[in-house]
Amino acid sequence: MIPSVVLQANDWAFVFANADYLLGGTVVTVGLTITSILLGFLAGFPAGAIEVYGDGYLQSAVRTAGVVLRGTPILVIMMLLFFVVSISSSAFVVATVGLGLRSAAYQSQIFRGALQSVDEGQIEAARSVGMSHRQAIGYVVVPQALRRSVPGFQNEFTIVLKDTSIAIAIGLSELLTRGQDLFLQGGHSTATLEVILFISGIYFVLTFVTNRGLDRLDDIYAIPSGENQ
Amino acid sequence: MSDLLRVDDVHKSYGDEEVLKGISFEMDRGDVDVLVGPSGSGKSTMLRCINRLTEIDSGEIYLDGENVTTPDTDVNALRRNVGMVFQDFNLFAHLTARKNVTLGLRKVKGLDKAEAREIADAQLERVGLLAQAESYPAELSGGQKQRVGIARALAMDPKLLLFDEPTSALDPELVGEVVEVMADLASEGMTMLVVSHEMGFVRSAATDMFVLDDGKIVERGAPTDLFENPEHERTKSFLQGLNSAHGGDG
Numbered sequence: 001m002i003p004s005v006v007l008q009a010n011d012w013a014f015v016f017a018n019a020d021y022l023l024g025g026t027v028v029t030v031g032l033t034i035t036s037i038l039l040g041f042l043a044g045f046p047a048g049a050i051e052v053y054g055d056g057y058l059q060s061a062v063r064t065a066g067v068v069l070r071g072t073p074i075l076v077i078m079m080l081l082f083f084v085v086s087i088s089s090s091a092f093v094v095a096t097v098g099l100g101l102r103s104a105a106y107q108s109q110i111f112r113g114a115l116q117s118v119d120e121g122q123i124e125a126a127r128s129v130g131m132s133h134r135q136a137i138g139y140v141v142v143p144q145a146l147r148r149s150v151p152g153f154q155n156e157f158t159i160v161l162k163d164t165s166i167a168i169a170i171g172l173s174e175l176l177t178r179g180q181d182l183f184l185q186g187g188h189s190t191a192t193l194e195v196i197l198f199i200s201g202i203y204f205v206l207t208f209v210t211n212r213g214l215d216r217l218d219d220i221y222a223i224p225s226g227e228n229q
Numbered sequence: 230m231s232d233l234l235r236v237d238d239v240h241k242s243y244g245d246e247e248v249l250k251g252i253s254f255e256m257d258r259g260d261v262d263v264l265v266g267p268s269g270s271g272k273s274t275m276l277r278c279i280n281r282l283t284e285i286d287s288g289e290i291y292l293d294g295e296n297v298t299t300p301d302t303d304v305n306a307l308r309r310n311v312g313m314v315f316q317d318f319n320l321f322a323h324l325t326a327r328k329n330v331t332l333g334l335r336k337v338k339g340l341d342k343a344e345a346r347e348i349a350d351a352q353l354e355r356v357g358l359l360a361q362a363e364s365y366p367a368e369l370s371g372g373q374k375q376r377v378g379i380a381r382a383l384a385m386d387p388k389l390l391l392f393d394e395p396t397s398a399l400d401p402e403l404v405g406e407v408v409e410v411m412a413d414l415a416s417e418g419m420t421m422l423v424v425s426h427e428m429g430f431v432r433s434a435a436t437d438m439f440v441l442d443d444g445k446i447v448e449r450g451a452p453t454d455l456f457e458n459p460e461h462e463r464t465k466s467f468l469q470g471l472n473s474a475h476g477g478d479g
Binding site for chain 1: 280282305306308309312313315317319320321322323332333336337365367368378381382385
């Protein structure tokens with residue numbers, strides 16, 4: 001139960017009066033999610049493939065990087081990149097790199113599992129018509145593995161979207177930061193709950209819509225199966 | 230050197246266990262030879278050594294007079310000439326029946342879409358599945374899947390077709406349609422090396438039957454001769470076992 005004294009009409013009016021400001025933060029949040037997921041995919045997919053098919057130093061390096069990234073809190077990664085290594089003065093760029101690398105480490109595991117789940121017989125069949133190992137992987141294993149990655153990817157997408165809020169720690173003007181800007185203004189501390197509820201609603205709508213979108217993608221690319229099996 | 234296939238003293242071990250202990254045989258063009266023998270006798274391993282899905286330890290294998298077991302043999306080129314049909318079908322799960330057949334034609338032989346499609350449709354028709362060309366593997370019965378597998382191998386126009394227990398994963402009522410396709414190929418002159426215990430196929434289509442036991446060919450001969458006058462004790466007991474297992478219909 002939320003006490004009625006906490007939720008006040010004038011606080012809500014304050015929130016809606018600043019809705020544009022919060023929606024501006026939403027645009028940053030969505031943008032950061034997209035760049036981070038993209039970087040995560042571009043680095044994570046090859047990393048997953050190297051874990052399955054690679055060998056030698058490259059494979060060990062990829063594995064080690066994954067273990068380190070998965071074992072470090074995202075807040076620590078981000079602060080390290082911004083305040084210590086200072087890879088860029090742009091908080092957006094730093095947040096993209098931090099979230100993107102962390103996501104790559106997780107996405108690599110999604111793809112690794114998906115690649116390994118494709119039956120060895122599929123490769124043998126491809127090789128038996130004369131395809132090279134690379135062709136067999138590219139034309140037969142990867143298309144099946146990508147489809148099997150969708151549920152795990154969906155999960156990862158949701159996590160990255162919500163974790164963009166951690167960029168508050170390096171001052172990026174995304175949704176949560178802008179919410180905080182509002183209730184920290186003098187005389188508006190009573191609107192804290194209203195602001196947080198409002199931005200939570202935005203996060204929820206974003207995750208809900210993208211999940212539905214990915215469900216659709218899953219349906220469209222699902223491999224048809226009849227009842228004969 | 231006029232044999233299509235010559236296998237010469239092939240040995241293969243997995244760890245300490247030697248599964249092929251010096252196998253030698255040869256096949257002429259148009260021969261349909263069947264490898265039989267108890268489970269673990271090395272039949273499937275022998276087959277897989279011919280298209281080098283499994284590498285031999287020693288010995289030589291010649292296809293059309295050419296040693297295909299040298300280190301600089303182009304295995305992809307070898308496999309274009311040696312088709313394989315698998316026990317578990319191994320159809321590409323994400324592709325329709327037609328695309329299962331065209332993939333190799335497009336990516337390995339470099340044919341354009343129309344040419345590949347023409348060949349695929351001709352081969353699907355040959356196995357009686359043109360109407361299912363747009364179906365995915367999961368929408369097909371086991372017998373249909375295996376016929377697509379045969380069409381896929383045939384489309385590459387191989388000199389030799391290997392069949393690795395093509396009917397053993399099938400429900401009994403689906404075996405007939407696959408055996409029928411294989412018998413048609415045999416009568417059309419396709420050179421086939423088959424691991425199978427389908428004695429109906431062996432009797433009607435096989436040129437020779439090789440009996441493998443413990444990594445060696447213990448007896449070789451025309452099926453009728455082996456069924457009627459098996460010389461080797463192993464052949465006798467093996468064939469008897471098959472007959473009783475198949476309710477005497479062998």
